[in-house]
Amino acid sequence: MRVTGALLLASATAVAPLFAQAPQKTFDVVSVKRNTTAAMASDTNTTPGRLSLVNVTMLSVVLRAFGVQPPQVVGAPDWLATERYDILAVTGDDAALTDDSRRAYLQAFLAERCQFRFHREPREIRVYSLVPSKTGSRVAEHTGPGDYAMRVQPAEDGRLRLRSTKGNMPRLAEILTGQVGELVVDRTGLAGQYDFTLEWAPALNAAATGPSLFTALDEQLGLRLDSAKTAVDAVVIDRIERPTAD
Numbered sequence: 001m002r003v004t005g006a007l008l009l010a011s012a013t014a015v016a017p018l019f020a021q022a023p024q025k026t027f028d029v030v031s032v033k034r035n036t037t038a039a040m041a042s043d044t045n046t047t048p049g050r051l052s053l054v055n056v057t058m059l060s061v062v063l064r065a066f067g068v069q070p071p072q073v074v075g076a077p078d079w080l081a082t083e084r085y086d087i088l089a090v091t092g093d094d095a096a097l098t099d100d101s102r103r104a105y106l107q108a109f110l111a112e113r114c115q116f117r118f119h120r121e122p123r124e125i126r127v128y129s130l131v132p133s134k135t136g137s138r139v140a141e142h143t144g145p146g147d148y149a150m151r152v153q154p155a156e157d158g159r160l161r162l163r164s165t166k167g168n169m170p171r172l173a174e175i176l177t178g179q180v181g182e183l184v185v186d187r188t189g190l191a192g193q194y195d196f197t198l199e200w201a202p203a204l205n206a207a208a209t210g211p212s213l214f215t216a217l218d219e220q221l222g223l224r225l226d227s228a229k230t231a232v233d234a235v236v237i238d239r240i241e242r243p244t245a246d
Helices: 058-066 099-113 169-180 213-221
Strands: 002-004 029-034 043-047 050-057 084-090 117-132 149-154 160-167 183-186 194-200 223-239
Touching: 029 099, 050 058, 058 099, 058 223, 084 099, 117 169, 149 169, 160 169, 169 183, 169 213, 194 213, 213 223
Parallel strands: 117 183
Antiparallel strands: 002 043, 029 084, 043 050, 050 084, 117 223, 149 160, 160 194
């Protein structure tokens, strides 16, 4: 499976339990190298027994290891989100890595190669709930053939465009988290696969023309973001060092 790139709520409304403890697993072989290409795109390639992460930040590794979003990581040094690495790892067996099973391996990798130490504590942060608009959602369910794809790409006049084929709402919430800089949680109740296009003018680009992300969600998809302060479990970093290249 190939994916090209980018702490759940500690309350009764959480979408899934946080920090589920997986059995400790370690990679048999891990190669880590600094990526100095200046490219921004990253790539994840998972095949049975192997995991390849190309041009990723160590912050993204932490996020994958704990199944969290950036607002739920506290105490990260600046380099964690700016320096990029290529990581090739071999598990030693032919089992396919799922998102859940991969977490145990990545947690062990962080502990061994980055001296990663952390603790958990509740933090109150702003959380956006992705919900249908008052007039109802307007995303179309996927029918027929087509491969899964959800990508944000540049559009005309400085806008950004998200195209979804067989996309899902949890992934949309993750993408929106990266765009608004706050945690977005899917509470749409939409559990299917959807085809849609979302286009907006990013707030950081003053020259961009078009609707804001919040307006575009409402007008184009029939969705909205409701904001509230909510207590969440956070990963608080006590120690992390750069991985040594090999």
